[in-house]
Amino acid sequence: MNKKWLLPAALTLVVFVALVGYGDFGDTVEEIGSLPVGYLFAGLGLASSNYLLRFLRWAFYLRVLKIDVPVHVSALVFLSGLAMSVTPGKAGELVKCYLLNGRTGVPVSRSAPVVVMERLADVISVIILGLTGFALLPTPIIVVLAVALAASVVGLMFVVSRQASRLTGLPILSRWSELLRDSQEGFKELAAARVMVVGVVIGAVAWFAEGLALWVILKGLGSDIDLVRALPIYAAATLVGAVTALPGGLVGTEGSMLAFLQQSGVSKVGASAGTVLVRLVTLWFAVAVGLVALLALRRVPVLQGSVLKHKET
Numbered sequence: 001m002n003k004k005w006l007l008p009a010a011l012t013l014v015v016f017v018a019l020v021g022y023g024d025f026g027d028t029v030e031e032i033g034s035l036p037v038g039y040l041f042a043g044l045g046l047a048s049s050n051y052l053l054r055f056l057r058w059a060f061y062l063r064v065l066k067i068d069v070p071v072h073v074s075a076l077v078f079l080s081g082l083a084m085s086v087t088p089g090k091a092g093e094l095v096k097c098y099l100l101n102g103r104t105g106v107p108v109s110r111s112a113p114v115v116v117m118e119r120l121a122d123v124i125s126v127i128i129l130g131l132t133g134f135a136l137l138p139t140p141i142i143v144v145l146a147v148a149l150a151a152s153v154v155g156l157m158f159v160v161s162r163q164a165s166r167l168t169g170l171p172i173l174s175r176w177s178e179l180l181r182d183s184q185e186g187f188k189e190l191a192a193a194r195v196m197v198v199g200v201v202i203g204a205v206a207w208f209a210e211g212l213a214l215w216v217i218l219k220g221l222g223s224d225i226d227l228v229r230a231l232p233i234y235a236a237a238t239l240v241g242a243v244t245a246l247p248g249g250l251v252g253t254e255g256s257m258l259a260f261l262q263q264s265g266v267s268k269v270g271a272s273a274g275t276v277l278v279r280l281v282t283l284w285f286a287v288a289v290g291l292v293a294l295l296a297l298r299r300v301p302v303l304q305g306s307v308l309k310h311k312e313t
Contacts, residue, residue, distance in 0.1 A: 011251070031273035035217065042213075055079070064190060065189060073104060082289050083290025121203045125207050127148055237252075240256040
């Protein structure tokens with residue numbers, strides 16, 4: 001909670017004001033206020049399902065790497081990472097490795113592959129979600145999905161290849177050379193076909209829940225849009241936001257979602273209100289949950305026995 005949060009906070013305020021203003025300030029505010037509370041709670045519940053499923057995958061990955069962590073510590077560390085959802089591409093979620101190290105002594109190099117493979121599995125999962133309405137998708141969305149899929153496959157092949165280890169010799173990466181070398185075995189274990197399939201399937205269900213949240217919110221606002229169109233719109237907008245390199249995918253996610261919704265027949269006011277609400281229910285609800293978990297984690301004592309155990313290994 002320092003000045004590093006000022007940029008995403010200020011950018012969010014600007015984006016939300018722009019969204020509301022785009023759909024006509026008064027009409028958009030009225031539209032947002034007209035959403036029945038039941039739909040709002042349904043959206044929050046679906047977002048929570050996303051976090052629960054992704055936590056199960058996090059726990060599964062830790063088990064594959066034989067990292068033994070108490071469930072309550074593991075859950076708080078994972079949820080704390082949600083506070084980093086406002087970082088570009090969620091790269092800030094690597095903080096989970098340091099939090100895990102601080103509480104249990106697990107070396108960062110052992111848990112880093114978990115966070116990286118989470119991101120790769122998420123990208124593939126979101127692409128699968130986007131392809132659910134392939135026949136209905138406009139060309140720009142298909143292009144976004146195709147590029148993201150190609151980049152994910154190349155990235156996955158690279159992290160498990162011998163070429164990845166050679167990068168540790170580059171001056172720009174020399175600071176993390178030891179960490180990268182020690183992480184290679186973990187990457188290979190998590191990239192195994194069985195593990196990848198489980199991770200992607202869990203991810204696909206998790207992101208389906210958030211895509212469903214967009215559809216539910218639009219229904220609550222009275223916008224008539226098919227689920228098979230809402231899901232790929234959410235997926236494509238998420239991917240566009242991920243490649244913008246802005247905190248939380250801001251601007252890219254909102255702008256593309258707004259455009260895709262209008263292309264699908266949603267009114268300007270409905271698209272603006274729906275975009276504002278779904279971002280509050282998904283992105284900013286996640287950040288709030290993460291901050292609460294981070295505060296709770298600070299009260300958890302360091303597990304001295306685990307520290308000694310992991311140091312010995």
